[in-house]
Amino acid sequence: MTTGKERAENEMRQLIVKTRKLIVNEMDSCVDWIDDEKKKAKKLLEQIEKIQRQWQGIDAKLFNDSRDCCDELRQWIKHLDEHRKGLLNNDDRMVVNTLDELGRANEGFQRSRKILFFK
8 A cells, every 4th residue: 555655756756757758849830739738838847846845755866856857847838938939920920021022023912001001
């Protein structure tokens, strides 16, 4: 029969393994994927921090690993945010570039664009 401390340590080990697997994923260019990965990372971070708060007597090495894991998750979340922001900035630039190209190709579109966007 396992004690509460042993169950908490086992759960912590499983969460650390999940975190390592999550962070190895390469970045995708889909904003929905980034949002999903961010949700997963935040959930893992919350679960690990909860165990750290509730079971302060867990093995020191495991606690240190979990603390490092939390730092990695925070960095991963930050990296995801930066990647998402970069993708959206690129999308905005692509729209503007496309509008500029259409304007150069079609004089009527250029006049309409000036009316719509520069009032």
